[in-house]
Amino acid sequence: MGRPTKSTKKALPVAEVAQAPIEEHPAWWVYICPSITGVQRQCVQVCVRVMGGAMTESLDVVQGKGGRPGTTTDVQGYVVCLPSHYDSYLTLREDSYVPLVTPTWIFRSVLQNSQVLLPTDRFSANPTKVFSSVVMYCVQVDVDPRKVIAALMVNGGGQLVSLPTNAATHVLCLRNSGSDYTQAVEWQRQTKSMLDDVATNVALVRDGCDRFAAGGCKGSLPDMVVQYLLGQCGLLSPQIVSYDWVQECVRQGRRVPETDFSFPDNATPSPSSSANEPPLTLQDLIDTCQKQTIYPPAPASDDFWKDLSQHAPRSEAMVGEAIVFARHIPSSLQVRMRHALEALGAAVLPSHDIVKATYVVCGYQSGAEYSAALTLHKPVVSMQWVAACIAAKAIVAMSPLATSLVRQTLYAPSRRHGGIPGMDACVITLSGFSARSSPTRDDIQALVRLSGACYLSVLS
Numbered sequence: 001m002g003r004p005t006k007s008t009k010k011a012l013p014v015a016e017v018a019q020a021p022i023e024e025h026p027a028w029w030v031y032i033c034p035s036i037t038g039v040q041r042q043c044v045q046v047c048v049r050v051m052g053g054a055m056t057e058s059l060d061v062v063q064g065k066g067g068r069p070g071t072t073t074d075v076q077g078y079v080v081c082l083p084s085h086y087d088s089y090l091t092l093r094e095d096s097y098v099p100l101v102t103p104t105w106i107f108r109s110v111l112q113n114s115q116v117l118l119p120t121d122r123f124s125a126n127p128t129k130v131f132s133s134v135v136m137y138c139v140q141v142d143v144d145p146r147k148v149i150a151a152l153m154v155n156g157g158g159q160l161v162s163l164p165t166n167a168a169t170h171v172l173c174l175r176n177s178g179s180d181y182t183q184a185v186e187w188q189r190q191t192k193s194m195l196d197d198v199a200t201n202v203a204l205v206r207d208g209c210d211r212f213a214a215g216g217c218k219g220s221l222p223d224m225v226v227q228y229l230l231g232q233c234g235l236l237s238p239q240i241v242s243y244d245w246v247q248e249c250v251r252q253g254r255r256v257p258e259t260d261f262s263f264p265d266n267a268t269p270s271p272s273s274s275a276n277e278p279p280l281t282l283q284d285l286i287d288t289c290q291k292q293t294i295y296p297p298a299p300a301s302d303d304f305w306k307d308l309s310q311h312a313p314r315s316e317a318m319v320g321e322a323i324v325f326a327r328h329i330p331s332s333l334q335v336r337m338r339h340a341l342e343a344l345g346a347a348v349l350p351s352h353d354i355v356k357a358t359y360v361v362c363g364y365q366s367g368a369e370y371s372a373a374l375t376l377h378k379p380v381v382s383m384q385w386v387a388a389c390i391a392a393k394a395i396v397a398m399s400p401l402a403t404s405l406v407r408q409t410l411y412a413p414s415r416r417h418g419g420i421p422g423m424d425a426c427v428i429t430l431s432g433f434s435a436r437s438s439p440t441r442d443d444i445q446a447l448v449r450l451s452g453a454c455y456l457s458v459l460s
Contacts (some may be wrong), residue, residue: 019397026075028117030106031062031080036081039102039202042209042219044080047106049217051117053078058094059089063096064327068368069272078120078333094366096327099191100125104133106208107229110221113290113367115193120296124157128424128452130249133234135294139180145243147458152246152427155454161296166280167288168192169234172241174262178340184240195236223282230285249453253425254444317393319345323386326369328417335385340390354378359384362413370413384446385411406439410446419452426453 030048032041033056049053064078067259079089079100081108082345092098103146105123112118126133131153137160138146149172150160161168164180171184198205201224208222230236275365325334338348349356350368360373373380381398388396390409397403398411433441448455 013046014025014199014417025282026052028053028078028109029056029061029239031053031056031059031077031079033079033085035082035085036103038079038234039209039228042206043225043232044103044106045222046209046212046217046225047110047229049213050221051106052112058070059092060186061091062098069255077127077444078105081125083125083132083312084126086127090417091366094328094364095368097330102133104233106132108233108289109235111229111286111289112294113227113286118295121158122157126418127391128155128352128418129157130253130255131156134158134170135161135168135234136172137161137164137168138172139164141172141243144458149243149246150403150458151454151456152250156250161294163424165288165292165294166285167235167236167292167294168238169238170241170258172243172246173263174243181240181263184238188240190232191235191285193236194227194282196235198224198231226280226286230282235285250425250427251434316345318389318395320358321346321347321395322353322356322358324351324360324373325360325370326367327351328367329363329383337383337386337390343384344390344393353420355418364414380413382413384410404439406443406447407435410443410450414450418451423452424454426451427456429456431460 028052030044032044036044045055053298056077059079061075062079064077066073077096077098078090079098080103081089081100082102086100089098089100093100099120101120103124104124105118107119108120108123109116112420122133126132134153134157135314136149136153136158137148141149146160153160164171164183166187171181173181173184175181194293204222204224205228208225212221212225239258239259240263241258242263245256245258248256248261308381318341323350325337341348354360354369354372354376357373357378360369360378360381361383362370362373364370365385370380370444379398385396385398389406395410400408403411430444430448433439433444435441445455
């Protein structure tokens with residue numbers, strides 16, 4: 001099969017990862033959970049500095065209550081923690097937009113060499129996101145089953161890529177034969193020695209971090225540190241699994257051991273597929289991470305906010321309305337909603353200006369803005385209500401007399417962040433709904449996704 005086609009984007013040498021400028025007042029802060037210790041903690045600290053961020057021991061800082069004294073610029077905060085400690089920080093996520101991510105998020109951001117932090121939704125520390133940090137490609141799988149696998153992976157916090165790549169952590173095969181399977185086995189075999197090398201040289205990783213930090217985190221990351229990052233990201237000795245592994249993870253609601261769903265290794269690399277190629281090197285793996293788009297933007301068809309266009313025609317449909325967004329709404333969504341609402345004539349106020357607001361937009365029923373809105377008797381609406389107003393170019397009614405029960409539910413904030421407990425293990429598809437049915441297909445699809453269940457666009 002050969003190696004994946006490489007793009008023309010130029011990669012840096014193996015240890016020369018791109019570094020953002022380290023500012024006196026960083027644009028983002030990271031709180032590292034105390035349960036992350038030893039060499040793993042050292043590597044997180046080094047990677048944060050490489051990417052231009054800063055560490056803090058204050059949870060107030062990551063919530064935007066500190067970081068840039070004397071300014072009003074929002075400073076994004078992140079909590080890096082292990083899934084076992086996710087619940088300890090959940091109230092931060094419910095009150096403010098503070099992503100709770102695993103160390104893999106910052107490690108892979110460095111390896112991608114983009115000087116831009118990767119999306120946090122693929123690295124959630126939420127233990128119910130059973131495929132968090134997983135990057136998988138499928139071989140021997142038809143189109144419709146691939147759609148099912150993609151939906152399960154994304155709902156579980158993972159990523160499915162379309163082509164074979166050694167930037168993947170998992171390879172899903174239906175059988176242990178064929179050139180694609182043989183290539184995956186060969187990649188696994190060649191990188192296993194790198195993983196073993198890291199395990200026996202932890203002291204070198206620790207020393208490399210110390211020397212790099214002492215030098216101001218400038219220059220090249222030591223090779224052994226880079227190799228450690230690759231291992232932590234699952235890129236050394238990638239897992240080869242059957243479809244049953246995906247199903248069992250979803251059924252049990254946890255990451256089950258891949259070894260229970262691997263194949264007997266009956267594949268022997270043929271001369272045509274491996275002997276004529278040089279062995280994989282550390283540089284090859286870095287090149288792949290830097291050149292291939294592993295985390296692309298969501299397709300327009302999957303974008304709930306496809307009606308929120310920055311080019312929405314201007315109108316006066318919402319003139320006189322003053323909108324406040326809760327701080328727990330992701331900043332990227334706030335920007336998109338702001339553009340569309342202002343195009344309709346509405347004013348978007350700072351989160352502390354609730355007294356002047358005519359509507360307060362919340363993702364769920366928590367946080368300072370939600371509590372203040374209830375105290376001041378302000379209408380509290382969801383992001384789905386905002387989307388409906390933008391699509392209709394008018395204020396959408398919410399009263400029981402004018403609105404169906406389904407839309408009343410959609411137009412109100414969710415009870416809590418993360419959906420309904422237990423629904424993340426449910427897989428739901430629809431039949432018989434359309435744009436003209438009541439409720440519509442879009443309405444039910446939105447409810448399924450808000451519940452936390454996996455929505456499948458095809459019957460399985």
